[in-house]
Amino acid sequence: MTLHLHNTYTRQKELFEPIDPANVRMYVCGPTVYDDIHIGNARPLVIFDVLAQLLRQKYGIGHVTYVRNITDVDDKIIERAAENGEDIDALTARTTENFHTAAAAVGCVAPDIEPRATDHIAQMIALMQNLIAKEHAYEAEGHVLFHVPSMPEYGKLSGRNRDEMIAGARVEVAPYKRDPSDFVLWKPSSDEQPGWDSPWGRGRPGWHLECSAMSEEHLGRSFDIHGGGVDLVFPHHENEIAQSLCAHPDESFARYWVHNGYLMSEGEKMSKSLGNFYTVTGLLDEFPGEALRLALLKSHYRQPLDFSKDGVREARQELNRFYRALGMRTAALEGEVGPKDTSYVVPADVVAALQDDLNTPLAIAGLHVAADAVFAAETPADVLRTTGALKAAGRFLGLLQTDPEVWFQGDGDAAIDALIAERIAARGAKDFARADEIRDELTAKGVVLEDGAGGTTWRREG
RNA sequence: GGCCCGGUGGCAGAGUGGCUAUGCAGAGGACUGCAAAUCCUUGUACGUCGGUUCGAUUCCGGCCCGGGCCUCCA
Numbered sequence: 001m002t003l004h005l006h007n008t009y010t011r012q013k014e015l016f017e018p019i020d021p022a023n024v025r026m027y028v029c030g031p032t033v034y035d036d037i038h039i040g041n042a043r044p045l046v047i048f049d050v051l052a053q054l055l056r057q058k059y060g061i062g063h064v065t066y067v068r069n070i071t072d073v074d075d076k077i078i079e080r081a082a083e084n085g086e087d088i089d090a091l092t093a094r095t096t097e098n099f100h101t102a103a104a105a106v107g108c109v110a111p112d113i114e115p116r117a118t119d120h121i122a123q124m125i126a127l128m129q130n131l132i133a134k135e136h137a138y139e140a141e142g143h144v145l146f147h148v149p150s151m152p153e154y155g156k157l158s159g160r161n162r163d164e165m166i167a168g169a170r171v172e173v174a175p176y177k178r179d180p181s182d183f184v185l186w187k188p189s190s191d192e193q194p195g196w197d198s199p200w201g202r203g204r205p206g207w208h209l210e211c212s213a214m215s216e217e218h219l220g221r222s223f224d225i226h227g228g229g230v231d232l233v234f235p236h237h238e239n240e241i242a243q244s245l246c247a248h249p250d251e252s253f254a255r256y257w258v259h260n261g262y263l264m265s266e267g268e269k270m271s272k273s274l275g276n277f278y279t280v281t282g283l284l285d286e287f288p289g290e291a292l293r294l295a296l297l298k299s300h301y302r303q304p305l306d307f308s309k310d311g312v313r314e315a316r317q318e319l320n321r322f323y324r325a326l327g328m329r330t331a332a333l334e335g336e337v338g339p340k341d342t343s344y345v346v347p348a349d350v351v352a353a354l355q356d357d358l359n360t361p362l363a364i365a366g367l368h369v370a371a372d373a374v375f376a377a378e379t380p381a382d383v384l385r386t387t388g389a390l391k392a393a394g395r396f397l398g399l400l401q402t403d404p405e406v407w408f409q410g411d412g413d414a415a416i417d418a419l420i421a422e423r424i425a426a427r428g429a430k431d432f433a434r435a436d437e438i439r440d441e442l443t444a445k446g447v448v449l450e451d452g453a454g455g456t457t458w459r460r461e462g
Numbered sequence: 463g464g465c466c467c468g469g470u471g472g473c474a475g476a477g478u479g480g481c482u483a484u485g486c487a488g489a490g491g492a493c494u495g496c497a498a499a500u501c502c503u504u505g506u507a508c509g510u511c512g513g514u515u516c517g518a519u520u521c522c523g524g525c526c527c528g529g530g531c532c533u534c535c536a
Binding site: 028029031032037038040042043044045074075076158159160183206207208228229231232234235236239259261262269298299300302303304306310311313314315317318321324353362365366368369375376427430432439443448449450452459 | 468
Protein backbone atom coordinates (compact mmCIF):
# COMPACT_ATOMS: atom_id res chain seq x y z
CA MET A 1 0.00 0.00 0.00
CA THR A 2 1.15 3.49 -0.73
CA LEU A 3 1.23 6.54 1.46
CA HIS A 4 -0.21 9.80 0.23
CA LEU A 5 0.25 13.13 1.96
CA HIS A 6 -1.08 16.57 1.24
CA ASN A 7 1.83 18.83 0.41
CA THR A 8 1.27 22.49 1.23
CA TYR A 9 3.96 23.42 -1.25
CA THR A 10 1.99 22.06 -4.21
CA ARG A 11 -1.43 22.19 -2.56
CA GLN A 12 -2.06 18.64 -3.65
CA LYS A 13 -2.21 15.20 -2.21
CA GLU A 14 0.93 13.44 -3.41
CA LEU A 15 2.42 9.99 -3.37
CA PHE A 16 5.06 9.94 -0.64
CA GLU A 17 8.44 8.80 -1.92
CA PRO A 18 11.29 9.21 0.54
CA ILE A 19 14.73 10.32 -0.56
CA ASP A 20 16.17 7.29 1.20
CA PRO A 21 13.76 4.56 2.34
CA ALA A 22 16.46 3.35 4.71
CA ASN A 23 16.34 6.68 6.52
CA VAL A 24 13.07 8.57 6.24
CA ARG A 25 13.50 12.00 7.80
CA MET A 26 10.88 14.26 9.33
CA TYR A 27 11.29 17.58 11.09
CA VAL A 28 8.44 19.07 13.12
CA CYS A 29 8.45 22.47 14.76
CA GLY A 30 8.25 21.99 18.48
CA PRO A 31 7.29 24.46 21.15
CA THR A 32 8.80 27.73 22.22
CA VAL A 33 9.12 27.01 25.90
CA TYR A 34 7.74 30.08 27.61
CA ASP A 35 4.52 28.64 29.07
CA ASP A 36 2.72 25.38 29.77
CA ILE A 37 1.39 23.90 26.56
CA HIS A 38 -2.28 24.22 25.69
CA ILE A 39 -4.56 21.85 23.82
CA GLY A 40 -3.84 23.64 20.55
CA ASN A 41 -0.15 22.79 20.93
CA ALA A 42 -1.12 19.19 21.51
CA ARG A 43 -2.78 18.78 18.14
CA PRO A 44 0.40 18.77 16.02
CA LEU A 45 2.11 16.67 18.67
CA VAL A 46 -0.49 13.94 18.32
CA ILE A 47 -0.82 14.19 14.55
CA PHE A 48 2.86 13.96 13.83
CA ASP A 49 3.19 11.21 16.38
CA VAL A 50 0.69 9.23 14.33
CA LEU A 51 2.60 10.04 11.15
CA ALA A 52 5.91 9.03 12.73
CA GLN A 53 4.41 5.73 13.88
CA LEU A 54 2.97 5.11 10.45
CA LEU A 55 6.34 5.77 8.83
CA ARG A 56 8.08 3.48 11.31
CA GLN A 57 5.55 0.78 10.57
CA LYS A 58 6.00 1.22 6.85
CA TYR A 59 9.76 1.67 6.58
CA GLY A 60 10.82 -0.13 9.73
CA ILE A 61 11.82 1.01 13.17
CA GLY A 62 15.31 2.40 12.89
CA HIS A 63 14.66 3.62 9.37
CA VAL A 64 12.85 6.76 10.42
CA THR A 65 14.39 9.82 12.03
CA TYR A 66 11.86 12.07 13.68
CA VAL A 67 13.25 15.39 14.87
CA ARG A 68 11.20 17.79 16.94
CA ASN A 69 12.97 20.82 18.27
CA ILE A 70 12.66 22.93 21.35
CA THR A 71 13.04 26.64 20.86
CA ASP A 72 14.53 27.90 24.09
CA VAL A 73 15.64 31.34 23.00
CA ASP A 74 12.99 33.84 22.06
CA ASP A 75 11.80 37.26 23.11
CA LYS A 76 8.63 35.78 24.54
CA ILE A 77 10.77 33.76 26.91
CA ILE A 78 12.69 36.85 27.94
CA GLU A 79 9.49 38.78 28.56
CA ARG A 80 7.80 36.00 30.49
CA ALA A 81 10.82 35.43 32.69
CA ALA A 82 10.87 39.13 33.51
CA GLU A 83 7.14 39.10 34.30
CA ASN A 84 7.51 36.11 36.57
CA GLY A 85 10.69 37.38 38.13
CA GLU A 86 12.03 33.99 37.17
CA ASP A 87 15.42 33.02 35.86
CA ILE A 88 15.30 32.25 32.12
CA ASP A 89 16.91 28.85 32.55
CA ALA A 90 14.46 27.98 35.30
CA LEU A 91 11.54 29.02 33.10
CA THR A 92 12.64 27.02 30.09
CA ALA A 93 13.51 23.98 32.21
CA ARG A 94 10.13 24.06 33.92
CA THR A 95 8.09 24.54 30.75
CA THR A 96 10.14 21.95 28.88
CA GLU A 97 9.38 19.43 31.59
CA ASN A 98 5.69 20.32 31.46
CA PHE A 99 5.81 19.82 27.72
CA HIS A 100 7.38 16.39 28.02
CA THR A 101 4.87 15.30 30.64
CA ALA A 102 1.93 16.53 28.59
CA ALA A 103 3.20 14.92 25.39
CA ALA A 104 3.59 11.58 27.14
CA ALA A 105 0.15 11.91 28.71
CA VAL A 106 -1.49 12.24 25.31
CA GLY A 107 0.32 9.13 24.20
CA CYS A 108 3.15 10.59 22.15
CA VAL A 109 6.35 8.64 21.78
CA ALA A 110 9.44 10.81 22.21
CA PRO A 111 11.01 11.92 18.91
CA ASP A 112 14.32 10.37 17.94
CA ILE A 113 16.10 13.68 18.38
CA GLU A 114 14.97 16.74 20.29
CA PRO A 115 17.48 19.49 19.57
CA ARG A 116 17.51 22.77 21.45
CA ALA A 117 18.08 26.08 19.75
CA THR A 118 20.68 27.26 22.26
CA ASP A 119 22.84 24.24 21.43
CA HIS A 120 23.01 25.30 17.78
CA ILE A 121 24.20 28.90 17.91
CA ALA A 122 27.44 28.04 16.12
CA GLN A 123 25.52 26.42 13.26
CA MET A 124 23.29 29.48 13.02
CA ILE A 125 26.29 31.78 12.80
CA ALA A 126 27.79 29.63 10.04
CA LEU A 127 24.50 29.74 8.17
CA MET A 128 24.39 33.54 8.38
CA GLN A 129 27.97 33.82 7.18
CA ASN A 130 27.07 31.66 4.23
CA LEU A 131 24.03 33.82 3.44
CA ILE A 132 26.02 37.02 3.73
CA ALA A 133 28.71 35.63 1.43
CA LYS A 134 26.05 34.81 -1.15
CA GLU A 135 24.53 38.29 -0.70
CA HIS A 136 21.24 37.00 0.57
CA ALA A 137 21.82 38.62 3.93
CA TYR A 138 23.50 41.74 5.27
CA GLU A 139 24.53 43.34 8.51
CA ALA A 140 22.99 46.58 9.73
CA GLU A 141 23.39 48.17 13.15
CA GLY A 142 24.30 44.93 14.86
CA HIS A 143 21.50 43.06 13.15
CA VAL A 144 21.78 40.49 10.42
CA LEU A 145 18.88 40.60 8.00
CA PHE A 146 17.73 38.34 5.25
CA HIS A 147 17.22 40.30 2.06
CA VAL A 148 13.95 38.99 0.67
CA PRO A 149 14.24 40.52 -2.85
CA SER A 150 17.40 38.46 -3.32
CA MET A 151 15.19 35.40 -3.65
CA PRO A 152 12.80 35.65 -6.60
CA GLU A 153 10.83 32.55 -5.54
CA TYR A 154 10.17 33.89 -2.07
CA GLY A 155 6.53 33.39 -1.11
CA LYS A 156 5.87 30.18 -3.00
CA LEU A 157 4.92 28.08 0.02
CA SER A 158 2.44 30.54 1.43
CA GLY A 159 1.25 31.65 -1.99
CA ARG A 160 1.79 35.35 -1.63
CA ASN A 161 3.93 37.89 -3.38
CA ARG A 162 6.11 40.59 -1.95
CA ASP A 163 3.88 43.49 -2.93
CA GLU A 164 1.00 42.00 -1.01
CA MET A 165 3.12 41.52 2.04
CA ILE A 166 4.31 45.07 2.00
CA ALA A 167 0.79 46.32 1.45
CA GLY A 168 -0.41 44.26 4.38
CA ALA A 169 2.45 45.05 6.72
CA ARG A 170 1.07 46.31 9.99
CA VAL A 171 4.36 46.90 11.67
CA GLU A 172 6.45 49.95 11.23
CA VAL A 173 9.48 49.14 9.13
CA ALA A 174 12.75 49.36 10.96
CA PRO A 175 14.98 52.03 9.41
CA TYR A 176 17.96 49.73 8.96
CA LYS A 177 16.07 47.39 6.62
CA ARG A 178 17.00 47.62 2.97
CA ASP A 179 13.59 46.33 2.05
CA PRO A 180 10.42 46.37 4.13
CA SER A 181 9.99 42.61 3.78
CA ASP A 182 13.48 41.76 5.04
CA PHE A 183 13.44 39.74 8.23
CA VAL A 184 15.79 39.45 11.15
CA LEU A 185 18.26 36.58 11.42
CA TRP A 186 20.25 37.98 14.32
CA LYS A 187 19.73 40.87 16.67
CA PRO A 188 21.86 42.56 19.30
CA SER A 189 21.33 41.78 22.98
CA SER A 190 21.62 44.17 25.86
CA ASP A 191 23.68 43.10 28.87
CA GLU A 192 20.58 41.78 30.62
CA GLN A 193 19.36 39.83 27.64
CA PRO A 194 20.70 36.40 26.78
CA GLY A 195 23.29 36.64 24.07
CA TRP A 196 26.19 34.95 22.33
CA ASP A 197 29.30 36.39 20.80
CA SER A 198 29.22 36.61 17.04
CA PRO A 199 31.04 38.38 14.21
CA TRP A 200 28.37 41.07 14.57
CA GLY A 201 28.71 41.50 18.30
CA ARG A 202 26.88 39.96 21.19
CA GLY A 203 23.37 39.00 20.16
CA ARG A 204 20.75 36.35 19.76
CA PRO A 205 19.00 34.66 16.84
CA GLY A 206 15.74 35.73 15.29
CA TRP A 207 12.81 33.38 15.20
CA HIS A 208 13.27 31.37 12.01
CA LEU A 209 16.95 30.69 11.94
CA GLU A 210 17.04 27.94 14.54
CA CYS A 211 14.91 25.53 12.52
CA SER A 212 17.05 25.90 9.41
CA ALA A 213 20.17 25.25 11.49
CA MET A 214 18.77 22.32 13.44
CA SER A 215 17.13 20.52 10.54
CA GLU A 216 20.39 20.73 8.59
CA GLU A 217 22.43 19.53 11.55
CA HIS A 218 20.27 16.49 12.27
CA LEU A 219 18.60 15.59 8.98
CA GLY A 220 20.84 17.05 6.31
CA ARG A 221 20.27 19.76 3.75
CA SER A 222 17.53 17.78 2.02
CA PHE A 223 15.02 15.70 3.89
CA ASP A 224 11.51 14.35 3.45
CA ILE A 225 8.85 15.90 5.63
CA HIS A 226 8.57 19.19 7.44
CA GLY A 227 5.55 19.61 9.67
CA GLY A 228 3.80 22.07 11.91
CA GLY A 229 0.64 24.09 12.34
CA VAL A 230 -0.84 26.08 9.44
CA ASP A 231 -0.11 29.28 11.26
CA LEU A 232 3.58 28.54 10.74
CA VAL A 233 3.29 28.52 6.96
CA PHE A 234 3.87 32.23 6.96
CA PRO A 235 6.22 33.61 7.95
CA HIS A 236 8.07 30.86 9.78
CA HIS A 237 8.27 28.14 7.16
CA GLU A 238 8.48 30.57 4.29
CA ASN A 239 11.53 32.10 5.91
CA GLU A 240 13.06 28.74 6.71
CA ILE A 241 12.83 27.89 3.05
CA ALA A 242 14.43 31.18 2.12
CA GLN A 243 17.31 30.67 4.55
CA SER A 244 17.99 27.04 3.75
CA LEU A 245 17.52 27.17 0.01
CA CYS A 246 19.58 30.32 -0.47
CA ALA A 247 22.35 28.87 1.68
CA HIS A 248 22.27 25.58 -0.24
CA PRO A 249 20.83 26.29 -3.69
CA ASP A 250 21.53 22.80 -5.01
CA GLU A 251 19.50 21.09 -2.31
CA SER A 252 15.76 20.60 -2.05
CA PHE A 253 15.36 21.27 1.68
CA ALA A 254 12.05 19.73 2.81
CA ARG A 255 10.13 17.93 0.06
CA TYR A 256 6.74 17.47 1.70
CA TRP A 257 5.25 20.24 3.80
CA VAL A 258 2.54 18.94 6.10
CA HIS A 259 0.44 21.38 8.10
CA ASN A 260 -2.32 20.75 10.58
CA GLY A 261 -5.37 22.98 10.80
CA TYR A 262 -6.06 25.43 13.55
CA LEU A 263 -7.81 24.49 16.74
CA MET A 264 -10.67 26.43 18.22
CA SER A 265 -12.04 25.92 21.68
CA GLU A 266 -15.74 25.75 22.55
CA GLY A 267 -16.59 27.42 19.24
CA GLU A 268 -14.25 30.36 19.52
CA LYS A 269 -10.63 31.21 19.19
CA MET A 270 -8.94 30.15 22.37
CA SER A 271 -8.16 33.02 24.67
CA LYS A 272 -7.61 33.48 28.34
CA SER A 273 -10.26 36.19 28.61
CA LEU A 274 -12.98 33.94 27.16
CA GLY A 275 -12.34 31.20 29.66
CA ASN A 276 -11.83 28.64 26.91
CA PHE A 277 -8.07 28.49 27.25
CA TYR A 278 -7.24 24.93 28.17
CA THR A 279 -3.79 23.81 29.15
CA VAL A 280 -3.10 20.13 28.72
CA THR A 281 -2.19 19.87 32.38
CA GLY A 282 -5.52 21.39 33.38
CA LEU A 283 -7.48 19.05 31.12
CA LEU A 284 -5.62 16.06 32.54
CA ASP A 285 -7.15 16.82 35.92
CA GLU A 286 -10.54 16.12 34.38
CA PHE A 287 -9.93 13.61 31.63
CA PRO A 288 -7.65 10.72 30.77
CA GLY A 289 -4.92 11.71 28.33
CA GLU A 290 -6.12 9.03 25.97
CA ALA A 291 -9.53 10.72 25.72
CA LEU A 292 -7.80 13.98 24.80
CA ARG A 293 -5.83 12.15 22.15
CA LEU A 294 -8.92 10.55 20.65
CA ALA A 295 -10.78 13.87 20.73
CA LEU A 296 -7.92 15.39 18.72
CA LEU A 297 -7.84 12.53 16.22
CA LYS A 298 -11.57 12.49 15.57
CA SER A 299 -11.16 15.32 13.06
CA HIS A 300 -8.99 15.14 9.99
CA TYR A 301 -5.72 16.94 10.69
CA ARG A 302 -6.14 19.53 7.95
CA GLN A 303 -9.63 20.48 9.04
CA PRO A 304 -10.19 23.12 11.65
CA LEU A 305 -10.99 21.42 14.93
CA ASP A 306 -13.44 22.82 17.42
CA PHE A 307 -12.20 21.36 20.66
CA SER A 308 -14.72 21.08 23.48
CA LYS A 309 -15.03 19.33 26.79
CA ASP A 310 -18.20 17.69 25.50
CA GLY A 311 -16.13 16.34 22.66
CA VAL A 312 -13.67 14.84 25.12
CA ARG A 313 -16.54 13.27 27.06
CA GLU A 314 -17.79 11.70 23.87
CA ALA A 315 -14.31 10.44 23.09
CA ARG A 316 -14.19 8.86 26.51
CA GLN A 317 -17.48 7.09 25.83
CA GLU A 318 -16.02 5.70 22.64
CA LEU A 319 -12.94 4.52 24.48
CA ASN A 320 -15.19 2.80 27.00
CA ARG A 321 -16.69 0.83 24.16
CA PHE A 322 -13.26 -0.14 22.82
CA TYR A 323 -11.98 -1.14 26.22
CA ARG A 324 -15.12 -3.14 26.88
CA ALA A 325 -14.33 -5.06 23.74
CA LEU A 326 -10.71 -5.55 24.79
CA GLY A 327 -11.91 -6.71 28.20
CA MET A 328 -13.60 -9.67 26.50
CA ARG A 329 -10.16 -11.12 26.10
CA THR A 330 -9.65 -11.40 29.83
CA ALA A 331 -13.09 -12.91 30.22
CA ALA A 332 -12.38 -15.44 27.50
CA LEU A 333 -9.09 -16.44 29.04
CA GLU A 334 -10.60 -16.77 32.49
CA GLY A 335 -13.41 -18.90 31.20
CA GLU A 336 -12.56 -21.55 28.74
CA VAL A 337 -8.92 -21.81 27.76
CA GLY A 338 -9.61 -22.91 24.22
CA PRO A 339 -7.05 -23.06 21.46
CA LYS A 340 -4.27 -20.54 21.91
CA ASP A 341 -4.67 -19.03 18.52
CA THR A 342 -3.46 -15.50 18.95
CA SER A 343 -2.96 -14.84 15.26
CA TYR A 344 -4.66 -11.72 14.05
CA VAL A 345 -4.56 -9.44 11.10
CA VAL A 346 -4.29 -5.69 11.47
CA PRO A 347 -7.47 -4.37 9.86
CA ALA A 348 -6.54 -3.27 6.36
CA ASP A 349 -9.17 -0.53 6.31
CA VAL A 350 -7.53 1.19 9.26
CA VAL A 351 -4.10 1.17 7.67
CA ALA A 352 -5.50 2.24 4.31
CA ALA A 353 -7.31 5.16 5.93
CA LEU A 354 -4.13 6.38 7.60
CA GLN A 355 -2.08 5.99 4.44
CA ASP A 356 -4.57 8.21 2.65
CA ASP A 357 -3.29 11.49 4.03
CA LEU A 358 -3.76 10.45 7.64
CA ASN A 359 -7.53 10.03 7.58
CA THR A 360 -7.82 9.38 11.28
CA PRO A 361 -11.63 9.76 11.50
CA LEU A 362 -12.02 7.01 8.93
CA ALA A 363 -9.44 4.91 10.77
CA ILE A 364 -11.43 5.35 13.98
CA ALA A 365 -14.55 4.17 12.17
CA GLY A 366 -12.49 1.08 11.33
CA LEU A 367 -11.76 0.66 15.02
CA HIS A 368 -15.47 0.48 15.67
CA VAL A 369 -15.84 -2.18 13.03
CA ALA A 370 -13.04 -4.10 14.74
CA ALA A 371 -14.85 -3.73 18.06
CA ASP A 372 -18.05 -5.06 16.50
CA ALA A 373 -16.09 -8.14 15.48
CA VAL A 374 -15.02 -8.68 19.06
CA PHE A 375 -18.58 -8.49 20.34
CA ALA A 376 -19.65 -10.92 17.64
CA ALA A 377 -16.94 -13.44 18.53
CA GLU A 378 -18.35 -16.79 19.54
CA THR A 379 -15.35 -18.74 20.77
CA PRO A 380 -12.38 -17.87 22.96
CA ALA A 381 -10.18 -18.24 19.91
CA ASP A 382 -12.31 -15.71 18.06
CA VAL A 383 -12.07 -13.34 21.01
CA LEU A 384 -8.29 -13.61 21.05
CA ARG A 385 -8.06 -13.04 17.33
CA THR A 386 -10.46 -10.10 17.19
CA THR A 387 -9.15 -8.35 20.28
CA GLY A 388 -5.65 -8.76 18.91
CA ALA A 389 -6.73 -7.05 15.72
CA LEU A 390 -8.45 -4.22 17.60
CA LYS A 391 -5.49 -3.59 19.82
CA ALA A 392 -3.07 -3.68 16.91
CA ALA A 393 -5.26 -1.23 14.99
CA GLY A 394 -5.38 1.01 18.05
CA ARG A 395 -1.61 0.99 18.22
CA PHE A 396 -1.44 2.73 14.85
CA LEU A 397 -3.28 5.63 16.43
CA GLY A 398 -1.49 5.44 19.75
CA LEU A 399 -4.67 4.26 21.45
CA LEU A 400 -5.98 1.24 23.34
CA GLN A 401 -2.69 0.06 24.81
CA THR A 402 -3.86 0.30 28.41
CA ASP A 403 -5.07 -2.73 30.32
CA PRO A 404 -8.89 -2.60 30.19
CA GLU A 405 -9.14 -3.17 33.91
CA VAL A 406 -6.85 -0.23 34.58
CA TRP A 407 -8.81 1.91 32.14
CA PHE A 408 -12.09 1.27 33.93
CA GLN A 409 -10.98 0.88 37.50
CA GLY A 410 -7.73 2.76 37.83
CA ASP A 411 -5.74 1.48 40.75
CA GLY A 412 -8.64 -0.51 42.14
CA ASP A 413 -10.42 -0.04 45.41
CA ALA A 414 -10.69 -2.59 48.21
CA ALA A 415 -13.84 -0.98 49.61
CA ILE A 416 -15.62 -1.40 46.29
CA ASP A 417 -14.46 -4.99 46.01
CA ALA A 418 -15.83 -5.66 49.49
CA LEU A 419 -19.23 -4.17 48.64
CA ILE A 420 -19.40 -6.17 45.46
CA ALA A 421 -18.62 -9.35 47.36
CA GLU A 422 -21.37 -8.53 49.82
CA ARG A 423 -23.78 -7.88 46.98
CA ILE A 424 -22.96 -11.16 45.30
CA ALA A 425 -23.73 -12.92 48.57
CA ALA A 426 -26.98 -11.00 48.93
CA ARG A 427 -27.99 -11.91 45.40
CA GLY A 428 -27.14 -15.52 46.10
CA ALA A 429 -29.52 -15.38 49.05
CA LYS A 430 -32.15 -13.65 46.87
CA ASP A 431 -31.89 -10.59 49.10
CA PHE A 432 -32.44 -8.23 46.20
CA ALA A 433 -33.31 -5.31 48.43
CA ARG A 434 -29.81 -5.35 49.90
CA ALA A 435 -28.28 -5.97 46.48
CA ASP A 436 -30.01 -2.92 45.04
CA GLU A 437 -29.04 -0.87 48.04
CA ILE A 438 -25.40 -1.64 47.33
CA ARG A 439 -25.85 -0.85 43.67
CA ASP A 440 -27.37 2.51 44.55
CA GLU A 441 -24.62 3.24 46.99
CA LEU A 442 -21.96 2.56 44.39
CA THR A 443 -23.85 4.45 41.69
CA ALA A 444 -23.77 7.48 43.92
CA LYS A 445 -19.98 7.15 43.94
CA GLY A 446 -19.88 6.97 40.16
CA VAL A 447 -19.30 3.23 40.06
CA VAL A 448 -21.31 1.22 37.55
CA LEU A 449 -21.78 -2.49 38.14
CA GLU A 450 -22.26 -5.02 35.40
CA ASP A 451 -23.56 -8.48 36.14
CA GLY A 452 -22.26 -10.54 33.27
CA ALA A 453 -21.94 -14.21 32.54
CA GLY A 454 -18.45 -14.21 33.99
CA GLY A 455 -19.43 -12.51 37.25
CA THR A 456 -19.79 -8.93 38.34
CA THR A 457 -17.44 -6.27 37.03
CA TRP A 458 -17.37 -2.57 37.71
CA ARG A 459 -16.12 0.64 36.24
CA ARG A 460 -15.88 4.24 37.17
CA GLU A 461 -18.03 6.59 35.21
CA GLY A 462 -17.70 10.29 35.55
C1' G B 463 -8.38 45.37 1.65
C1' G B 464 -5.29 40.81 -0.14
C1' C B 465 -4.70 35.47 0.18
C1' C B 466 -6.66 30.79 1.95
C1' C B 467 -10.02 27.17 4.11
C1' G B 468 -14.76 25.45 5.37
C1' G B 469 -20.50 25.20 5.58
C1' U B 470 -23.16 17.32 5.84
C1' G B 471 -28.90 14.34 9.94
C1' G B 472 -29.99 16.65 17.52
C1' C B 473 -24.39 16.83 18.07
C1' A B 474 -19.41 15.27 16.38
C1' G B 475 -17.47 13.91 11.78
C1' A B 476 -15.79 10.95 7.03
C1' G B 477 -16.94 10.30 2.06
C1' U B 478 -18.92 9.82 -2.85
C1' G B 479 -21.24 11.93 -9.87
C1' G B 480 -26.12 7.30 -9.22
C1' C B 481 -25.61 2.05 -4.46
C1' U B 482 -26.54 7.77 1.18
C1' A B 483 -19.73 6.02 6.58
C1' U B 484 -18.87 5.90 11.74
C1' G B 485 -19.67 7.47 16.65
C1' C B 486 -22.33 10.10 20.64
C1' A B 487 -27.18 11.37 22.13
C1' G B 488 -32.71 9.90 21.42
C1' A B 489 -36.95 6.37 20.52
C1' G B 490 -38.88 1.20 20.29
C1' G B 491 -37.70 -3.99 21.06
C1' A B 492 -34.74 -8.57 22.71
C1' C B 493 -31.93 -9.99 26.89
C1' U B 494 -31.64 -9.00 32.39
C1' G B 495 -34.35 -10.24 39.59
C1' C B 496 -32.92 -4.68 38.90
C1' A B 497 -29.18 -2.26 36.19
C1' A B 498 -25.31 -2.10 32.74
C1' A B 499 -23.40 -4.03 28.45
C1' U B 500 -24.53 -6.35 23.91
C1' C B 501 -27.79 -7.24 19.76
C1' C B 502 -32.01 -5.76 16.49
C1' U B 503 -35.14 -1.76 14.60
C1' U B 504 -35.69 3.51 13.86
C1' G B 505 -34.77 8.76 12.38
C1' U B 506 -34.35 9.67 4.86
C1' A B 507 -28.54 15.14 6.28
C1' C B 508 -25.46 17.39 2.71
C1' G B 509 -25.80 26.64 3.32
C1' U B 510 -28.23 29.24 -1.03
C1' C B 511 -29.22 30.40 -6.26
C1' G B 512 -27.97 29.06 -11.04
C1' G B 513 -25.04 25.93 -14.66
C1' U B 514 -22.93 21.18 -16.69
C1' U B 515 -25.10 16.08 -16.70
C1' C B 516 -29.63 10.94 -18.10
C1' G B 517 -28.55 11.96 -12.86
C1' A B 518 -24.99 16.47 -8.07
C1' U B 519 -24.47 16.59 -1.42
C1' U B 520 -20.26 15.34 -4.67
C1' C B 521 -17.99 19.18 -10.78
C1' C B 522 -18.32 24.78 -12.32
C1' G B 523 -19.94 29.94 -11.23
C1' G B 524 -22.49 33.77 -8.24
C1' C B 525 -24.32 34.84 -3.39
C1' C B 526 -24.82 34.29 2.03
C1' C B 527 -22.52 32.65 6.56
C1' G B 528 -18.31 31.02 9.60
C1' G B 529 -13.05 30.65 10.40
C1' G B 530 -7.78 31.42 9.52
C1' C B 531 -3.28 34.03 7.78
C1' C B 532 -1.17 38.89 6.26
C1' U B 533 6.62 39.52 10.30
C1' C B 534 7.90 36.44 15.52
C1' C B 535 0.67 32.19 18.06
C1' A B 536 1.05 24.83 16.87
